[in-house]
Amino acid sequence: MPRLEDLEIKKYWNIFSNLKPVDNKVDHDQVSPILYNSKLDSSILNKIWFLADIDDDDKLDFEEFVICMRLIFDMINKNIEEVPEELPAWLIPGSKAKLVKERVERKQKENADLPKKEPPKVDWYMSPQDLTQYQKILDSCGTATDGSFTFAALSIPLKSKFFNIGSSDLSKAWDLINPKNLASIDKDPALLFIHCLRQRNDIGAIIPFELPTALAETVNKQQIKYDLNATQSSSTRATAAPVEKKTESSQQKQPTTVSNTNPDTEIKALETKLHNLDSKLTDSSKKSTDLSSIPSEKLDLIREQYEGLLEYLLNQASSPANNSPVDVRVVTEDLDNIEQQVNGLETYLQNKKQELQSLNEEIQSYSH
Structure with missing residues (x-):
């Protein structure tokens, strides 16, 4: 991996200066346009920010900003396939070496003290407070002509609210609640989509491969397929269903019909x-x-x-x-x-x- 060059550092200084740092530091809001324009998943950007913010004050001085920019450009240019768990030695400034060593030791101790446990599972119960929150999100989403929700319409607002989820999480959750691969989904599956991703974002819950039986019946209920790649079944009726003669007890149960005498x-x-x-x-x-x-x-x-x-x-x-x-x-x-x-x-x-x-x-x- 190429090391930092003077010309590269000068370029980062020009960017840093244009962000108008206060006390030689920039906060997340000041850097967010750069993060957004990188087109990297929010989960990747969060990890880069954590590594760069060596003193854990949620701000970046120039040395930390250089680390952040270099990791972003390495990911964009595919010089690295993933964000490292720890900063490589060549990217650690001398003034920060002690802080980095203390943070690594602190992290190792915390991991040793914590009992190993499996990632939490999604709890499918939605409280009234959850439903109120999810409804606000749905109200901010665009809908199709029939009132249903597309993947894009749901994903855009969720990315801005849930910073710990990535594109792969969105795709897995969509496949889970949309097993028929429809172009859009109704309100009930949309609520499940948001509920699942919120728990993935908040507590790192694992997105399952299958829904519980009761919920599977909800999302698999018969509905018109809007996916043009799916085979549509014919709606034509070849023969008319026989109609029984009405009795006094059955007259109230029979559907309204029109006589053939005047069709x-x-x-x-x-x-x-x-x-x-x-x-x-x-x-x-x-x-x-x-x-x-x-x-x-x-x-x-x-x-x-x-x-x-x-x-x-x-x-x-x-x-x-x-x-x-x-x-x-x-x-x-x-x-x-x-x-x-x-x-x-x-x-x-x-x-x-x-x-x-x-x-x-x-x-x-x-x-x-």
């Missing part, structure tokens, strides 16, 4: 809704021209679903042998499900555009 009004209303959906889907398809990653067969699959549904309705209405009523409520639910898929497609497209824009901005920032 034209219902059919016309459904055709109108299908036409609106088709227009919406066509518009989404046009918007996706700049996103070659979206296969056209995904768009065709949704259109095929509701075309099949319309064909089924027409067959039911025109069949002379069909004397049973059509359950319009069930058909309407199918249409609503398809409409949610189209909305999910639009959300997916928007998220991809935002990701592309962020990547372009990041590339431009590196090119300057």
